Amino acid sequence: MNWDASDTAPDAGPERLVGAAADREDQAVEAALRPKDLNEFIGQERVRQQLDLVLKAARQRGATADHVLLSGAPGLGKTTLSMIIAAEMGVPIRITSGPAIQHAGDLAAILSSLQEGEVLFLDEIHRMSRPAEEMLYMAMEDFRVDVVVGKGPGATAIPLELPPFTLVGATTRAGLLPPPLRDRFGFTAHMEFYGPAELERVIHRSAGLLDVSVAVEGAAEIAGRSRGTPRIANRLLRRVRDYAQVRADGVITQEIAAKALEVYEVDERGLDRLDRAVLHALLNLFGGGPVGLSTLAVAVGEERETVEEVAEPFLVREGLLARTPRGRIATPAAWAHLGLTPPQGGGAGGPGQTGLFGP
Numbered sequence: 377m378n379w380d381a382s383d384t385a386p387d388a389g390p391e392r393l394v395g396a397a398a399d400r401e402d403q404a405v406e407a408a409l410r411p412k413d414l415n416e417f418i419g420q421e422r423v424r425q426q427l428d429l430v431l432k433a434a435r436q437r438g439a440t441a442d443h444v445l446l447s448g449a450p451g452l453g454k455t456t457l458s459m460i461i462a463a464e465m466g467v468p469i470r471i472t473s474g475p476a477i478q479h480a481g482d483l484a485a486i487l488s489s490l491q492e493g494e495v496l497f498l499d500e501i502h503r504m505s506r507p508a509e510e511m512l513y514m515a516m517e518d519f520r521v522d523v524v525v526g527k528g529p530g531a532t533a534i535p536l537e538l539p540p541f542t543l544v545g546a547t548t549r550a551g552l553l554p555p556p557l558r559d560r561f562g563f564t565a566h567m568e569f570y571g572p573a574e575l576e577r578v579i580h581r582s583a584g585l586l587d588v589s590v591a592v593e594g595a596a597e598i599a600g601r602s603r604g605t606p607r608i609a610n611r612l613l614r615r616v617r618d619y620a621q622v623r624a625d626g627v628i629t630q631e632i633a634a635k636a637l638e639v640y641e642v643d644e645r646g647l648d649r650l651d652r653a654v655l656h657a658l659l660n661l662f663g664g665g666p667v668g669l670s671t672l673a674v675a676v677g678e679e680r681e682t683v684e685e686v687a688e689p690f691l692v693r694e695g696l697l698a699r700t701p702r703g704r705i706a707t708p709a710a711w712a713h714l715g716l717t718p719p720q721g722g723g724a725g726g727p728g729q730t731g732l733f734g735p
């Protein structure tokens with residue numbers, strides 16, 4: 377499944393090269409590409425420094441590290457960081473996810489089998505069921521859970537002591553976490569999108585591990601199309617490597633990277649076919665808007681949800697499209713990106729178009 381910043385968004389086709397969620401090939405190769413310690417982890421300077429302090433202090437005290445909440449879009453390194461936390465603390469890690477824990481009993485079984493100091497990585501923590509979430513409050517605070525035995529009036533709660541552990545929760549939607557859960561994390565880190573220079577370093581590092589030869593300009597070309605996301609950078613690197621191997625001498629130059637990504641329809645700003653179709657429709661059919669989401673979706677032959685949740689977040693982030701109460705409008709940057717001239721006296725958001733298509 378490939379989509380941006382939302383785990384409930386619809387799929388935009390299996391071959392979405394710039395989707396931020398991990399596909400099967402990513403899962404197979406990512407283990408080999410993950411940085412193993414904080415020094416190897418590229419970018420996110422502030423998070424790295426803060427986490428370094430939290431972990432060093434815990435180690436000096438001989439204590440278990442505080443619970444850590446990592447928030448940020450898919451593919452920015454939350455799973456990687458959780459593994460680094462365990463490695464830096466010299467403890468094992470157990471990995472599970474919110475949707476996998478539907479019953480409080482599932483969580484009790486995991487918690488009661490943890491070793492002392494172990495890291496429990498709970499991905500998509502905002503998607504846990506409510507009873508499990510409530511059990512987690514007590515487990516995080518008191519290292520204890522109440523296991524309910526029996527049903528109805530005869531049900532009894534048996535307290536169960538847990539070994540101290542470190543919960544690392546990851547979420548793409550920190551705002552969806554109930555405050556009592558959020559408050560129980562000793563350290564919260566928000567992961568930002570990566571800058572081009574950081575992505576270039578990710579690409580050079582991965583190229584080294586994959587034994588691929590990449591020129592400085594080649595890495596820059598891939599970085600610019602990676603939508604601020606290391607996972608996408610690594611994926612584009614693999615596709616460009618294929619092209620360089622089949623069509624050239626294996627070396628990734630700027631020209632090879634640009635040609636390869638043209639074949640895969642990822643443009644110089646990281647937009648793919650769907651993103652550009654939305655922009656084209658908005659500019660060419662609706663004069664830059666405002667246009668209602670449903671109309672826009674019909675124009676590009678996609679579901680409304682696909683346009684809203686798969687294409688739009690990145691277009692908005694890039695400042696190419698704006699969501700307004702009157703509908704979607706294109707920004708001047710969108711016209712420039714597609715090499716088009718905005719219509720005179722109106723265009724995007726022009727007064728004459730109000731109400732034409734309704735939001």
Ligand SMILES: Nc1ncnc2c1ncn2[C@@H]1O[C@H](COP(=O)(O)OP(=O)(O)OP(=O)(O)O)[C@@H](O)[C@H]1O
Pocket residue numbers: 396397398405406407409410411416417418419420449450451452453454455456457499578606607610
């Ligand atoms: N800071 C970084 N330096 C180097 N590589 C990184 C960095 N962050 C992420 N990566 C690489 O990007 C890939 C995706 O990272 P990871 O699986 O940790 O992301 P995630 O935020 O957990 O994604 P999801 O939310 O989908 O689980 C991994 O292969 C990892 O090696």
